[in-house]
Amino acid sequence: MSNEQFIAVQGGNLRVRVDGPHDAPALVFSNSLGTTLEMWDAQAAKFSRDFRVVRYDTRGHGGSVVSPGAYSFDLLGSDVVAILDALDIARAHFCGISMGGFTGLWLGLNAASRMHSIAVCNSAAKIGTAEGWNTRSAMVREKGVAAMKELADSSPSRWFTEAFIAAQPQVVARAQSWIAGVDPQGYAGCCDALAGADVRDRIAGMAVRTLIVAGSADPVTTVADGRFMQEHIPGATLAEVPASHLSNLEAPQAFDDALGRFLRA
Numbered sequence: 005m006s007n008e009q010f011i012a013v014q015g016g017n018l019r020v021r022v023d024g025p026h027d028a029p030a031l032v033f034s035n036s037l038g039t040t041l042e043m044w045d046a047q048a049a050k051f052s053r054d055f056r057v058v059r060y061d062t063r064g065h066g067g068s069v070v071s072p073g074a075y076s077f078d079l080l081g082s083d084v085v086a087i088l089d090a091l092d093i094a095r096a097h098f099c100g101i102s103m104g105g106f107t108g109l110w111l112g113l114n115a116a117s118r119m120h121s122i123a124v125c126n127s128a129a130k131i132g133t134a135e136g137w138n139t140r141s142a143m144v145r146e147k148g149v150a151a152m153k154e155l156a157d158s159s160p161s162r163w164f165t166e167a168f169i170a171a172q173p174q175v176v177a178r179a180q181s182w183i184a185g186v187d188p189q190g191y192a193g194c195c196d197a198l199a200g201a202d203v204r205d206r207i208a209g210m211a212v213r214t215l216i217v218a219g220s221a222d223p224v225t226t227v228a229d230g231r232f233m234q235e236h237i238p239g240a241t242l243a244e245v246p247a248s249h250l251s252n253l254e255a256p257q258a259f260d261d262a263l264g265r266f267l268r269a
């Protein structure tokens with residue numbers, strides 16, 4: 005059974021898709037910057053056998069429609085809580101990649117009572133630099149859709165290994181189509197959130213079972229970033245998968261095995 009709906013959050017509505025048995029434990033997937041809930045198609049097909057899989061387009065992305073502005077992780081994290089409330093889910097497992105992984109850190113620090121477990125994938129306690137994100141958001145606001153086309157052209161080298169780009173051009177082209185279609189205002193608002201995001205001195209306070217997934221060839225959020233989180237989050241485990249930044253797309257089997265082992269443990 006599949007079900008797509010819009011859920012009201014502060015300033016608009018998020019596009020949410022739910023798959024799997026209604027009475028199964030909930031598992032929420034959160035996308036990376038410049039992608040949509042479709043990035044989780046393979047994981048949703050697999051994990052919806054045993055979980056009520058909830059996916060959503062992060063505000064400013066895909067079919068979600070929210071007012072523009074400078075977003076924050078207080079907002080992005082509260083969106084997840086609003087989705088859980090609307091779906092009457094008391095507690096959920098959570099899996100987010102990159103920006104979505106940082107949303108997971110926010111949930112672990114601010115909404116732990118709503119979480120069974122959190123998988124923080126290809127992410128970091130601080131992603132990039134404030135200067136880099138501010139430059140990118142200014143460029144996107146100035147150039148609009150032309151900037152999204154430029155980002156679509158340049159993103160494969162940050163998202164995938166050269167070998168994967170050569171071997172799986174259709175997967176790469178699909179990911180490029182997501183970022184090309186993202187609303188520039190929404191993308192810029194999320195860059196603003198990333199610019200202000202740094203929980204390096206707080207993650208020791210995470211009180212939720214945590215898995216860190218790192219891509220061995222990820223140039224954006226590195227294995228060292230993953231190790232830092234694993235060393236500072238109490239009880240966290242680290243799984244390294246043979247992939248670059250969008251590891252669930254590049255190495256789905258290794259990604260799903262790591263996530264599945266963690267969820268079953």
Ligand SMILES: O=C(O)CCC(=O)CC(=O)O
Nearest residue numbers: 036037102103159162224
């Ligand atoms: O992927 C993310 O959510 C943040 C990092 C990023 O945007 C990678 C990139 O395209 O530069």
